[in-house]
Amino acid sequence: MNTVLKTAVVAxxxxxxxxxxxxxxxxxxxxxxxxxxxFGVSHFGYSLTYGRFNKAKGGYxxxxxxxxxxxxxxxxxxxxxxxxxxxxxxxxxxxxxxxVKQFPVISFQSTGVTVEQTEKGMVYNIxxxxxxxxxxxxxxxxxxxxxxxxxxxxxxRTGFLCQTSLNRxxxxxxxxxxxxxxxxxxxISFEGxxxxxxxxxx
Amino acid sequence: xxxxxxxxxxxxxPAVVAAAAMxxxxxxxxxxxxxxxxxxxxxxxxxxxxxxxxxxxxxxAVAKSFNPHEARDWLPLAVVSAAAIEAIALLGKRGxxxxxxxxxxxxxxxxxxxxxxxxxxxSMAQNVDFDTGAWSTLEASAWLGGVGGLLxxxxxxxxxxxxxxxxxxxxxxxxxxxxxxxxxxxLSGSLTIGQLMGVLTAVLxxxxxxxxxxxxxxxxxxxxxxxLAAYGGVLVIARFLFExxxxxxxxxxxxxxxxxxxxxxxxxxxxxxxxxxxxxxxLCVAALALTALPAARDFxxxxxxxxxxxxxxxxx
Numbered sequence: 475m476n477t478v479l480k481t482a483v484v485a486x487x488x489x490x491x492x493x494x495x496x497x498x499x500x501x502x503x504x505x506x507x508x509x510x511x512x513f514g515v516s517h518f519g520y521s522l523t524y525g526r527f528n529k530a531k532g533g534y535x536x537x538x539x540x541x542x543x544x545x546x547x548x549x550x551x552x553x554x555x556x557x558x559x560x561x562x563x564x565x566x567x568x569x570x571x572x573x574v575k576q577f578p579v580i581s582f583q584s585t586g587v588t589v590e591q592t593e594k595g596m597v598y599n600i601x602x603x604x605x606x607x608x609x610x611x612x613x614x615x616x617x618x619x620x621x622x623x624x625x626x627x628x629x630x631r632t633g634f635l636c637q638t639s640l641n642r643x644x645x646x647x648x649x650x651x652x653x654x655x656x657x658x659x660x661x662i663s664f665e666g667x668x669x670x671x672x673x674x675x676x
Numbered sequence: 677x678x679x680x681x682x683x684x685x686x687x688x689x690p691a692v693v694a695a696a697a698m699x700x701x702x703x704x705x706x707x708x709x710x711x712x713x714x715x716x717x718x719x720x721x722x723x724x725x726x727x728x729x730x731x732x733x734x735x736x737a738v739a740k741s742f743n744p745h746e747a748r749d750w751l752p753l754a755v756v757s758a759a760a761i762e763a764i765a766l767l768g769k770r771g772x773x774x775x776x777x778x779x780x781x782x783x784x785x786x787x788x789x790x791x792x793x794x795x796x797x798x799s800m801a802q803n804v805d806f807d808t809g810a811w812s813t814l815e816a817s818a819w820l821g822g823v824g825g826l827l828x829x830x831x832x833x834x835x836x837x838x839x840x841x842x843x844x845x846x847x848x849x850x851x852x853x854x855x856x857x858x859x860x861x862x863l864s865g866s867l868t869i870g871q872l873m874g875v876l877t878a879v880l881x882x883x884x885x886x887x888x889x890x891x892x893x894x895x896x897x898x899x900x901x902x903x904l905a906a907y908g909g910v911l912v913i914a915r916f917l918f919e920x921x922x923x924x925x926x927x928x929x930x931x932x933x934x935x936x937x938x939x940x941x942x943x944x945x946x947x948x949x950x951x952x953x954x955x956x957x958x959l960c961v962a963a964l965a966l967t968a969l970p971a972a973r974d975f976x977x978x979x980x981x982x983x984x985x986x987x988x989x990x991x992x
Contacts, residue, residue, distance in 0.1 A: 529806055553806070553808070553919075554806075561979065574919065575794050576795075578808050646745060
């Protein structure tokens with residue numbers, strides 16, 4: 475079991491011990507096949523170049539009675555960066571940008587969640603620590619809950635869409651600004667598969 | 677992309693600072709070795725920090741060297757430490773003995789320090805849930821020990837040069853070699869790391885001009901420690917942290933080129949000065965031709981590649 479899952483299990487076990495929301499918390503493991511992490515950045519101000527990260531793992535805990543107790547974790551393989559151009563990918567992975575050999579993981583760990591009902595539906599504002607390029611910053615990611623229900627295999631799923639932007643310079647990636655834009659548009663769409671209670675507690 | 681600011685901060689500034697520092701060092705001590713040490717070290721720090729200062733300020737750039745975030749941030753400390761070791765070596769016989777212990781220790785620490793926290797050293801890295809091809813303990817020991825041992829041998833070769841042997845030629849060749857290394861590193865994957873080799877090139881220009889003006893009869897071997905820390909440090913970063921890695925063959929040839937330019941290139945023989953010069957020049961040109969030219973060819977080929985563009989062959 476990988477670290478993210480272990481942490482998610484420990485978090486759940488912890489909440490069980492604390493006793494609050496024991497029966498309303500649901501644990502989900504992110505389904506990598508239905509998760510997309512896409513970024514877009516300005517090229518000289520002429521166009522936006524888009525790329526994606528192809529490998530991600532994580533999990534989350536949804537507490538329906540007490541949404542503030544929900545938790546989200548995500549780990550992205552920085553080396554899975556893909557902009558459909560090998561030379562550009564190599565440059566983005568180099569010490570000029572992500573420095574993926576030294577900082578192989580982009581991670582997010584939530585620290586607090588607030589929920590609001592909007593015209594688009596329920597939005598989880600997930601505050602947490604985002605680590606990119608070895609630099610950790612506190613951010614808030616607005617995750618709109620898109621839907622839920624049973625998947626083809628009968629397992630219950632929930633899905634979210636998060637669209638936001640951040641400045642790469644805040645994470646120590648200052649090279650080639652402004653030719654390559656500082657502001658990076660980020661879209662994360664993820665789907666989680668609910669785990670059975672026996673998987674997280676004896 | 678290199679702009680005017682890069683040339684000013686990473687080229688002109690370190691060259692001028694290195695020359696001024698070397699002249700000051702000579703004026704204060706009348707010791708050629710100390711003048712080279714001061715010139716090369718101070719010049720490198722000025723260039724490294726000036727490049728890092730863009731957008732964050734000079735003090736923030738200096739502060740990064742005291743709280744390093746990534747491998748390149750360790751290079752100023754490596755250069756200063758190596759200069760301190762060379763200074764210790766000047767303190768008589770005991771100093772020379774102690775300096776060799778410190779040189780070997782420094783060479784072993786440098787690659788470990790530059791790669792600590794990377795995908796190669798899983799025990800020190802952050803928890804990685806993805807397969808990154810981390811080294812086993814045996815592999816890590818072999819790589820780190822091997823690179824450290826190689827750097828120590830290069831340091832020995834740089835120092836073990838007979839005095840009064842063409843110091844100005846060796847200074848010029850060192851500049852030529854670092855210029856070729858700058859091109860190779862830049863074309864092989866990273867502009868910012870290539871710029872650091874460019875800073876070293878500029879510093880060697882500044883020190884070389886100052887040494888010629890002062891008619892010093894010693895060359896860059898007097899600052900072998902900081903020279904190797906900056907040069908070897910960049911090669912370690914390029915070899916292990918680039919994507920893809922700098923080929924091992926390139927790194928080895930660039931180390932050989934530095935030895936050919938500055939250090940001992942043969943057992944003690946009575947080569948005439950002209951033959952000695954010719955041998956050094958031929959070796960340096962050959963080593964760089966075998967690295968910079970293939971790197972340039974590969975870069976040009978990668979720029980011309982079209983298969984990754986799905987729209988290029990579109991026929992409406």
